[in-house]
Each structure stands twice: as C-alpha cells, then as structure tokens.
Amino acid sequence: MKEKMNFNEIIRKYNLAILLVVFILISAILSPNFLTLGNFLNLLQQASIPGIVAIGMTLVILLGGIDLSVGSVLAFSGMIASIIVEKMNGSGASILLGCLAGIAVGTAMGLLTGVLIARFNLPDFIASLAMMEIGRGAALLTTSGNPVFGLGDAFHILGGGFLFGRVAISGLFWIILTAIFAFMLKYSIFGRSLFAIGGNREAAMLSGIKTKRNYALTYMISGLLSGFAGVLTASWMSTGQPTAGNGYELDAIAASVIGGASLSGGIGSIGGTFGGVFLLQIITNIFNLVGLPSYYQRIAKGAIIIFALLLNQFVSKGKGGKE
Amino acid sequence: MCGENILEMKKIVKIFPGVKALDQVDFDARRGEVHCLIGANGAGKSTLMKVLSGAYTEDEGEIYFDNKLLKSHSTEKRRKEGIAVIYQELSLFNELTVGENVYINNYPRTGLGAVDWKKVYSMTQELADGLNIRIDAKAKVSSLNMGQRQLTEIMKALACNAKLIVMDEPSSTLSKSEFEILVKVIHDLKEKGITIIYISHHLEELFVVGDRITVLRDGKFVICKNVAGLTEDSLVEYMTGITICQIENEEAEVHKVSDEVVLELKDMCNYKVSDVNLKLHKGEVLGLYGLVGAGRTEILQSIFGLKPVLQGEIRIHGEKVNFKSSQEAVQHKIGLAPESRKAQGLVLLLPVWENITMVSLPKFKKKAKINYQTINEECRDYVKKLNIKTPSIQTVAGSLSGGNQQKVILAKWLMKDCDILLLDEPTQGIDVVAKEEVYKLIREMTGMGKSIIMVSSELQELLRVSDNIHVIYDGKQVMETNKANFNADQIMHASVIGRCTK
Numbered sequence: 078m079k080e081k082m083n084f085n086e087i088i089r090k091y092n093l094a095i096l097l098v099v100f101i102l103i104s105a106i107l108s109p110n111f112l113t114l115g116n117f118l119n120l121l122q123q124a125s126i127p128g129i130v131a132i133g134m135t136l137v138i139l140l141g142g143i144d145l146s147v148g149s150v151l152a153f154s155g156m157i158a159s160i161i162v163e164k165m166n167g168s169g170a171s172i173l174l175g176c177l178a179g180i181a182v183g184t185a186m187g188l189l190t191g192v193l194i195a196r197f198n199l200p201d202f203i204a205s206l207a208m209m210e211i212g213r214g215a216a217l218l219t220t221s222g223n224p225v226f227g228l229g230d231a232f233h234i235l236g237g238g239f240l241f242g243r244v245a246i247s248g249l250f251w252i253i254l255t256a257i258f259a260f261m262l263k264y265s266i267f268g269r270s271l272f273a274i275g276g277n278r279e280a281a282m283l284s285g286i287k288t289k290r291n292y293a294l295t296y297m298i299s300g301l302l303s304g305f306a307g308v309l310t311a312s313w314m315s316t317g318q319p320t321a322g323n324g325y326e327l328d329a330i331a332a333s334v335i336g337g338a339s340l341s342g343g344i345g346s347i348g349g350t351f352g353g354v355f356l357l358q359i360i361t362n363i364f365n366l367v368g369l370p371s372y373y374q375r376i377a378k379g380a381i382i383i384f385a386l387l388l389n390q391f392v393s394k395g396k397g398g399k400e
Numbered sequence: 401m402c403g404e405n406i407l408e409m410k411k412i413v414k415i416f417p418g419v420k421a422l423d424q425v426d427f428d429a430r431r432g433e434v435h436c437l438i439g440a441n442g443a444g445k446s447t448l449m450k451v452l453s454g455a456y457t458e459d460e461g462e463i464y465f466d467n468k469l470l471k472s473h474s475t476e477k478r479r480k481e482g483i484a485v486i487y488q489e490l491s492l493f494n495e496l497t498v499g500e501n502v503y504i505n506n507y508p509r510t511g512l513g514a515v516d517w518k519k520v521y522s523m524t525q526e527l528a529d530g531l532n533i534r535i536d537a538k539a540k541v542s543s544l545n546m547g548q549r550q551l552t553e554i555m556k557a558l559a560c561n562a563k564l565i566v567m568d569e570p571s572s573t574l575s576k577s578e579f580e581i582l583v584k585v586i587h588d589l590k591e592k593g594i595t596i597i598y599i600s601h602h603l604e605e606l607f608v609v610g611d612r613i614t615v616l617r618d619g620k621f622v623i624c625k626n627v628a629g630l631t632e633d634s635l636v637e638y639m640t641g642i643t644i645c646q647i648e649n650e651e652a653e654v655h656k657v658s659d660e661v662v663l664e665l666k667d668m669c670n671y672k673v674s675d676v677n678l679k680l681h682k683g684e685v686l687g688l689y690g691l692v693g694a695g696r697t698e699i700l701q702s703i704f705g706l707k708p709v710l711q712g713e714i715r716i717h718g719e720k721v722n723f724k725s726s727q728e729a730v731q732h733k734i735g736l737a738p739e740s741r742k743a744q745g746l747v748l749l750l751p752v753w754e755n756i757t758m759v760s761l762p763k764f765k766k767k768a769k770i771n772y773q774t775i776n777e778e779c780r781d782y783v784k785k786l787n788i789k790t791p792s793i794q795t796v797a798g799s800l801s802g803g804n805q806q807k808v809i810l811a812k813w814l815m816k817d818c819d820i821l822l823l824d825e826p827t828q829g830i831d832v833v834a835k836e837e838v839y840k841l842i843r844e845m846t847g848m849g850k851s852i853i854m855v856s857s858e859l860q861e862l863l864r865v866s867d868n869i870h871v872i873y874d875g876k877q878v879m880e881t882n883k884a885n886f887n888a889d890q891i892m893h894a895s896v897i898g899r900c901t902k
Contacts, residue, residue: 260769263770264769264770265768265769265770266761266762266765266770269754269761269770270761272747272750272754273747273750273754273758276747276748276749276750277743277744277746277747277748279743279744280743280744280745280746280747280758281747281758282726283704283706283726283736283738283744283745284726284730284758284759284812285726285727285729285730285731285759286727286758287727343747343749343750344749
C-alpha cells in the first residue's frame with residue numbers, strides 16, 4: 078500500500094516530465110533529425126512566442142481566471158509597433174519607441190480587462206472575450222486589414238535574430254522571463270497572493286490581501302507579456318500582421334493545463350507551463366519532420382490534452398484520505 | 401425488542417499513510433437497536449462507517465451482516481445487502497420531488513419499461529404513512545425544511561429495503577420540534593426491527609434515542625455499554641481520557657480585565673444592526689449571543705471593514721476609524737476568524753504554513769525575497785504551541801480536522817500579533833477535546849493582553865469564557881451582563897423574546 082502511494086506520487090509530480098521523455102523518445106524513433114541540437118534550437122525559437130504568452134496565461138489561471146484576449150492583444154501591439162517602426166524608417170529610436178508603444182498598448186489592454194473583472198465584477202470569460210474582439214478589430218482597423226512591410230533589418234534582430242548564429246534571441250527572452258516569473262511566484266508576496274486568491278478569494282480578502290488590486294495587476298501582466306510577444310512576432314516576421322496570434326489563447330490555456338494548472342485556480346506553475354509549451358511544440362515539430370499534414374497535428378494536440386489530464390486524474394485517485 | 405446481532409465487525413484495522421485510523425476495533429449492533437457511536441473528531445467513527453458502507457476497504461478484520469460474511473467492497477452492493485448511510489450533508493436532489501428522490505435508485509416501471517409515476521408517488525405516500533409522518537410526495541425537496549429532508553433520506557433508505565441505517569449527525573441542522581419528530585420516527589423504525597447506528601456530537605441526545613453507546617478514541621475501541629449505566633460526564637471522560645474535574649480546575653483561575661478600552665462602538669448602525677454600543681477592554685472576552693440571523697456576524701463585519709458603518713462610530717484605542725476594507729482593519733491589528741472555516745477562513749488546497757503566514761507574509765521578506773527558512777521555523781513553532789495535529793506544515797489545510805483547521809486560523813492571527821480578535825462561532829462543528837483546546841487558547845490570548853469578541857450560538861461556552869455578554873435580537877442590543885451576574889435563563893430569554901426580563 079505504502080509503496081503504491083509513493084509510486085503514484087512520483088507519477089503525479091513528474092507527470093509532465095514523463096510525458097516529455099516519452100514524446101521525445103517516440104519522436105527520435107520516428108525521425109533521425111529530431112534528436113539533434115539544431116532541431117532543439119529550432120524548437121526553442123518556435124516555442125518562444127507562444128511560451129511568453131503562456132506565462133501570462135498561467136498567472137491568470139492561477140487566480141482562477143482566464144484571458145481569452147492574449148492573441149488579439151498580441152496582434153494589436155504588434156501592429157502599433159510595426160506602424161511606428163515603418164513610419165520612422167526603422168531607425169534605432171523608432172525601434173525603441175515602437176517596442177515601448179507596443180508593450181504599453183498590451184499592458185493597458187490587460188489592465189482594462191483586469192479592472193473590468195476586479196472592480197466591476199464582470200465574469201473573466203466575458204470581459205476577456207470582449208477584449209479579444211476589441212483587440213482584433215483594432216488591429217485590423219489600423220491598416221484596414223493590410224500587413225505592414227518594410228520594417229528594416231535592425232528591427233528583425235529582436236525576434237528573428239540569433240546569438241552565436243544559432244540560439245534564437247526570442248528563445249532567450251522566453252527562458253529569462255520563465256525564470257523571472259517562476260522566481261516571482263515562489264519568492265514574492267505578490268506571487269504567493271495569487272495562490273491564495275485562486276485557492277479561495279474570500280479567505281484571501283479576509284486575510285487582508287489586496288485581492289482586487291492583485292487581480293487587476295495579474296491581467297495587466299498578462300497583457301504586458303502578450304504585448305511583448307506581439308512586438309517579437311512583428312520583428313520575427315518583419316511584418317506587422319493584423320491576423321497574428323490567432324488561436325494563441327487556446328494554445329496557452331492548453332499548455333498551462335498540461336503543465337499542471339487547474340482551471341479552478343490555486344494550482345499551477347510556470348515551470349510546468351514551460352514544459353507544456355515545449356510538449357505541444359514537439360508535436361508540431363515531429364509532424365512536420367515526418368511530413369504529415371497539419372490537420373493531424375490538431376487532432377494529436379487534442380488527444381495529448383485529454384491524455385495528460387486523464388493521467389493526472391488517474392494518479393490523484395489513489396489518494397484516499399482520513400475521515 | 402432487541403434481537404440477535406445483525407452486524408458484527410471484528411478486529412477492524414484501517415491504515416492510512418502515517419496514521420492507523422482504526423486499530424482492532426470491534427463493533428456490533430442488534431436487530432431493532434439504536435446503537436450510538438461517539439468519539440472526538442479523528443477518533444475513527446467516520447472511517448469505521450465508511451468501512452461498513454464499502455467506501456473504504458479494511459486492511460484487516462471481518463464484517464458479518466445478517467449472518468453472512470461481507471466480501472464485496474462496493475457501496476452499491478452493500479446497499480443491496482441492506483446497509484444504508486445517511487450522511488450529515490444530505491445527498492438529495494433539491495430540484496426533484498420527494499418521490500423522485502426516494503425511488504431514484506429503483507424506480508418502479510410500467511410494463512413498457514417507462515417510469516411508473518403513479519406508483520412512485522403512491523409508494524412514497526405509503527412509506528410516509530408507515531412512519532406516521534406528513535410529507536407531500538410531490539413536493540420539491542428545495543421547499544422542505546431540514547427535518548423533512550432528513551425524513552426523505554430515511555424513506556429513501558427504506559425504499560431500498562434497508563435493514564440497518566447509519567445516521568451521521570442527523571440532528572445538527574434540526575430544530576427542536578423537528579428533532580422530536582425524528583425521535584418518534586426512530587422509535588417506529590425500531591419497532592419494525594430496523595437497526596440504527598446513530599452518530600452525534602450532542603451527548604444529551606444519545607440518552608433520548610439510544611440503547612447502547614460505543615465510544616472510540618484515537619482509532620481504538622474504548623467501551624460499549626447500555627445507555628442506562630452512563631452519564632454525560634462519564635462519556636466525556638471516555639472520549640477524551642481526561643476527567644471533567646481536571647478541566648474545571650483550570651477554569652478556576654480568574655483573570656483580570658484592565659480598564660483600558662481598546663475598541664468602542666457608539667450608536668453604530670449598519671445595514672442590519674442599529675445603535676450598537678459596546679466597549680471592549682484590554683484582555684477581555686466579550687460574548688455576543690443571539691439567534692442565528694440576529695445580526696451578530698454583521699457587527700463583526702463592520703468592525704472588520706467589510707460592511708460600511710451608516711451611523712455612529714467605531715473607535716480603536718480612542719481613535720475614530722472608518723475602514724473601507726479588511727486590509728485597513730488588518731493594519732490596525734484586528735483579526736477575524738470567520739463563521740465558515742472552509743469557505744472563508746482557509747485556503748483549503750494550500751499547505752498549513754501558507755495559511756498560517758497568509759496575513760503576515762510581508763514580514764518574512766528579506767532582501768526582496770521570501771525567506772522560507774524563517775517561515776518553516778516559525779510555523780513549526782506555532783504548530784507545536786497550538787498543538788495543531790498535522791503530519792507536517794506542508795500538509796494541505798483541507799485535510800485537517802475541523803478543530804485543527806480552527807487552530808490554523810488562530811495561528812494566522814497570532815502570527816500577525818493582532819490586538820483585537822473577532823471570533824465568529826469558533827467551535828462550531830468541532831469535537832469536545834478540540835473545543836477545550838480552543839477555550840484554553842482564548843484564555844492564553846487574553847492573558848497576553850489581547851482582546852476578543854466572540855460570537856457563539858452555544859450559551860454554555862459563552863458563559864464559560866466571556867467576561868461580558870451582550871445579547872442581540874433582530875439587529876438590536878437587548879441585554880448586557882457581566883460575569884458576576886450571568887444568568888443563563890435570562891440571556892436565553894432575551895435572545896428569544898427580544899427584551900430583558902429581570
């Protein structure tokens with residue numbers, strides 16, 4: 078009995094790591110090109126932008142909320158940045174201004190969503206759904222739906238550049254942000270308050286935690302990260318694309334959940350989400366390497382989500398309990 | 401009246417990781433008997449009943465029911481054998497009718513296989529008549545009072561031909577008259593030869609309904625005796641292992657209340673209460689007594705900044721305050737242990753340490769990051785000091801027993817070093833032993849110079865721990881009395897009729 082419990086605990090704890098190893102092994106068997114350093118650096122680059130968005134999503138999910146607006150915020154922020162860079166001919170000042178403006182727009186949108194929820198008690202789902210529509214509409218409106226070209230080579234470095242010729246800069250951003258937010262969740266008062274608020278909002282409020290402020294702040298951070306991801310997207314593609322980031326919200330939610338987050342709040346981790354994003358990216362990657370049509374990818378992704386959650390539930394069941 | 405044994409549980413052992421929840425427990429019940437099962441929280445009552453119902457599988461031991469050895473371990477099969485369990489939080493469907501609830505597991509069918517609704521309701525009515533109870537078979541459960549819901553559960557058990565019914569704290573939500581009906585029904589069930597296992601924290605009830613009483617303590621069998629030979633005091637002794645006079649001796653030491661007023665309410669009104677005047681002195685326990693819904697909780701809410709003060713004022717250490725939020729109250733060193741531990745007091749899925757540090761986390765910040773080492777040390781200190789029974793401080797709060805959860809909440813405010821503590825029903829639903837520990841803690845806190853306002857529906861405990869008692873009736877303060885003049889009858893009276901009778 079006791080040994081079995083330990084076995085379950087190991088699976089529960091390393092659930093995601095086990096899944097990752099299994100998929101890496103399967104992928105290595107399916108394609109000789111998979112288990113190469115080049116391919117992994119490739120993966121890092123591809124996963125970086127959805128990964129940065131997913132960090133914000135995980136924070137929101139920790140609260141027990143959900144942010145459907147991330148994809149639209151990403152697009153609108155990217156458009157704002159691109160337009161500024163393009164109008165000012167890609168000069169150094171324009172890049173700085175564009176980036177800041179893009180991030181600021183994302184931050185403002187996130188804050189607005191957060192205030193609507195925390196201060197005016199709109200449901201998370203509805204408030205962020207509304208912001209998703211507004212953001213997408215605004216992104217399309219800026220150029221009547223046309224992409225913005227001619228952003229210059231200098232701007233491309235941020236999201237499309239490589240260090241030592243192979244390590245994606247955007248990937249480094251992702252890793253650094255993951256480390257920062259993982260640290261924040263464990264070692265800051267604000268970070269711990271998210272677990273308390275997500276676990277029981279009323280108890281947190283009655284313990285003197287500023288629930289409303291922190292709630293709005295978390296959505297603001299999600300907006301900030303999406304805004305930054307939008308700037309990176311525009312830079313990586315050297316194009317301001319008003320349709321960018323379509324469906325990112327669902328990928329980010331999926332990654333958080335695969336990474337162990339609970340949609341009812343209070344449970345989740347940034348490290349887990351990092352793994353979740355990576356896992357989803359591996360699936361895309363191996364399908365591309367093997368050359369299967371992308372339709373299969375989506376079916377496989379859905380199956381993985383179900384499988385990851387079932388595995389989680391299956392191992393939690395043997396828990397038992399007293400009285 | 402009582403026949404041979406219908407149930408024999410022999411040497412039952414149940415082990416959870418780290419805990420022996422049941423240690424060689426023997427339990428039997430006779431046909432047509434009301435057998436009471438008591439013990440402090442964590443003594444193993446629920447575990448034993450879950451083993452009986454098939455929800456848990458025993459690690460050792462045997463269960464004989466109706467002269468047969470029970471082998472299968474499914475609640476479904478046990479129910480078919482005739483074992484029914486009525487849980488404290490009833491398992492009825494509020495939006496369905498009484499009849500639907502009673503026959504939900506075995507609807508009578510017509511020849512075509514459709515549900516025979518006529519029969520559902522006529523059979524439900526027959527069951528009700530058989531128990532001499534008046535209940536409309538077609539009424540929705542949501543329209544019933546708690547007593548009628550309990551009776552619906554009993555009918556549901558009978559509809560499955562139960563021979564033995566386990567009732568877990570059946571009286572906890574019942575009014576006095578509803579309880580009397582329950583007692584009658586239990587008597588009728590006995591006449592029919594049905595066995596009842598009756599679990600309750602309210603010892604006085606056992607002498608009304610019970611035939612025999614079995615006491616468990618720390619997962620072990622203590623005694624099984626006829627009700628006739630027992631008293632409430634002796635039961636408490638068996639449950640706690642401590643004799644009553646020991647407890648009362650501690651009580652004897654009188655503590656002194658200083659003249660310093662720490663909190664004052666002057667003609668305070670909020671949406672529920674009006675013109676409340678009270679003075680809380682340093683080191684005092686001020687009891688607020690009244691019926692549920694009289695406005696006691698609402699007074700605490702205004703003090704804690706949750707409900708705006710509409711008229712009058714609140715003064716803390718002489719300074720007029722007008723809190724807009726709980727954060728301001730916390731900054732003024734006021735703490736609140738809310739009425740519902742699980743829904744308002746704790747974050748159940750977070751570990752013990754995180755609940756204890758929830759208010760005072762900022763003080764553990766060192767060089768811009770939380771210092772977990774000092775958190776661990778201090779939390780272990782509090783766990784030891786308050787005797788919180790938990791495997792470790794990493795254990796999630798939700799898995800502790802009610803009394804220990806309450807202690808975690810108190811630890812939370814102690815760690816913040818609060819001057820004024822507002823305790824709303826601090827001992828609700830916790831067992832005798834844990835209650836004593838909470839009283840002891842309250843005394844220790846006042847000894848440290850903290851002041852306490854305590855709301856309780858149990859007059860006995862307020863009489864024990866309070867220095868002053870205020871009675872609230874329908875949003876108004878109707879009586880105020882100090883320890884020297886406590887008179888239970890008068891207080892009770894004032895709370896029910898709304899005026900003081902001298």
